[in-house]
Amino acid sequence: MNTPRDNFTSNSAELLKRKSGAMSSFSVIDTGNEEVVRENYIKDKMDENNSVNFFGRHFNRFVMVTHINIFLYSCGFWIQLAVFPYLTKQLGADPVTFGYLQTTFAVVQLAGGPLFGRFGDLFGSRQAMMLAFASASVSYFLLFISSSIPLLFVSRLPSVFMHAMQAGQMIVTDVCSPSKRADALGKLGISYGVGMVVGPMIGGIVSRLFSIEKGALVACVLSLVSIVITFLYVPASVKKSAASQDSNIFSLSKILRLLRAPGAFFLLTIKMGTGVPMGIFQSMFSVVALERFQLPPDQNSYVMSYVGVMAMMVQGVGIGYVTKSFDQNRILAGSAMSLMLGYFMMTFASNMWHMCAVFIPLIVGLTFQNVVTTSALTRTVSSADTGAMLGLSMAVNSLIRSVSPTVGGYMLTRFGFESFGYLGCAVSAVITGVLFYRARKEEGHVVKP
Incomplete structure (x- = not known):
């Protein structure tokens, strides 16, 4: 089933031909690069075709869904971050072990970042976003059931593909023209920041009313909700040029x-x-x-x-x-x-x-x-x-x-x-x-x- 984005892209050549005289008025990155002019034009039109009215202002619907997902991702991440030190202490981890856990998380994410980006290029930004939240949900669930320090280390491993912010940047890059891209990428930080404020509060309330482990379970549920939202509202589009590229993820x-x-x-x-x-x-x-x-x-x-x-x-x-x-x-x-x-x-x-x-x-x-x-x-x-x-x-x-x-x-x-x-x-x-x-x-x- 074709999305509005798919329908527009298939007709972009004809639209460009009809509007070629107007291109000189567009803001472009490199005045000698016709491909950039083309990308600006196509994505500006896509933005018009997929905009929604929200309190009198027009927003791209795919970008709005991405903001919701980034908020949920940030909430889940900061919920587990707020409870993680207390859970590790409860299981008997000393400061050195806690440092090793942090390093493990960073190294695993370092290994997964380029692979995740390549996955998004080959299979599309929707699949990448779903993979990020699937990884997050598995990581948080393992944290929820952790009863020993070795399990804490195991819970860090699925985070290799936990790159929802990167997936959000990929979606924004896909749907926004280069001239609007920096502003759109910057605004993703607002949604992340709201989650950064709300997440620890939720984690603290859940830990106080129930238990420390339940905070990780709440983060897992939020990640599963984001998978459903992404599946329903982000278009299943693979980049058109991906087929001609090397198909190896690494x-x-x-x-x-x-x-x-x-x-x-x-x-x-x-x-x-x-x-x-x-x-x-x-x-x-x-x-x-x-x-x-x-x-x-x-x-x-x-x-x-x-x-x-x-x-x-x-x-x-x-x-x-x-x-x-x-x-x-x-x-x-x-x-x-x-x-x-x-x-x-x-x-x-x-x-x-x-x-x-x-x-x-x-x-x-x-x-x-x-x-x-x-x-x-x-x-x-x-x-x-x-x-x-x-x-x-x-x-x-x-x-x-x-x-x-x-x-x-x-x-x-x-x-x-x-x-x-x-x-x-x-x-x-x-x-x-x-x-x-x-x-x-x-x-x-x-x-x-």
């Missing part, structure tokens, strides 16, 4: 070819450079909050909510305005400068009020950097390979999470909390200089997100 040559795509390696390097200091800081923040700032659990929850709300504001309001007003290189340079300022302020922070001020430039810089690099990476390759490229982007995040706890623990013990600020400030200063140099060099020829 292809080292494909990964190397993606890394050689113009601009891809540079963007991934920037993502890695800005991500490492932040990953180290995030991995040690709970320890710093407890030992340096003596933050009780309830106040720690307030700080997390503050961070979540601020991130939602930046993603919901700031991304759309800034990406329309400035080019990619200048946004990246500005975000690196914002991170540099935040890390510099961190070196002087002596209480949690200071840290709340530090979070402002850090969140602004990191949010813009993540959204712009993700959007730009999807445009370095053809539409047939966007899933695999998003997988590489996610793999960078997983790699950072794999090494950050070890490096962060060593830095905190050996050099103190201030070392996080010194490292971040130095790295961000170098990246800022590189990006401003690149922006000046390419002025007049920059790519707009």
Whole structure:
């Protein structure tokens, strides 16, 4: 049964022929790239044909369903994250074992990210989203029935394909034109942020009224609900160009070819450079909050909510305005400068009020950097390979999470909390200089997100 998307795509050539005279008025990424003009036109028309009216505003129905799924995914993830430390302690895990569990999760996700992206390229974004939630439901159910530490480790293994945010980015990339992609990708963070606030609250209530394990069961049920929603409301469409590509899910040559795509390696390097200091800081923040700032659990929850709300504001309001007003290189340079300022302020922070001020430039810089690099990476390759490229982007995040706890623990013990600020400030200063140099060099020829 053909979806509206399928029907439109089959007639796109005729529509383009009739409207070719209007194409010069479209906002395009590269004025010499006719294929990009074509993609902008097709996806803008798809957006018109599949829009729904919600409180007087028009939204793409597939994007709306994706937001619902991302909210449910975030709720489930943060529910289990809230109960996981208490469950591990209940089963007798010491801090070292807990660290091993975190590392296991990060390594498994690192291995699965590129494979998941390739799966989405070959079989479609709906199947990828369903696979992500199936993996999540199995992982949460195993956590629910875990009665020993070995079972806790086993419960981490299905998370190899638990990449619902990546699947959501794939759907948005499929249905949104390049000119609207950065804003649409950024707004996914709003739904995730709402789940980040609601999830721990649900987990706490369930744990208090029933038991710690029941929180994991609730997360499992939410994941199963998302599978049904995805099956019913996301179109079962496979990318048209996928059939001509290598059909192997794992292809080292494909990964190397993606890394050689113009601009891809540079963007991934920037993502890695800005991500490492932040990953180290995030991995040690709970320890710093407890030992340096003596933050009780309830106040720690307030700080997390503050961070979540601020991130939602930046993603919901700031991304759309800034990406329309400035080019990619200048946004990246500005975000690196914002991170540099935040890390510099961190070196002087002596209480949690200071840290709340530090979070402002850090969140602004990191949010813009993540959204712009993700959007730009999807445009370095053809539409047939966007899933695999998003997988590489996610793999960078997983790699950072794999090494950050070890490096962060060593830095905190050996050099103190201030070392996080010194490292971040130095790295961000170098990246800022590189990006401003690149922006000046390419002025007049920059790519707009």
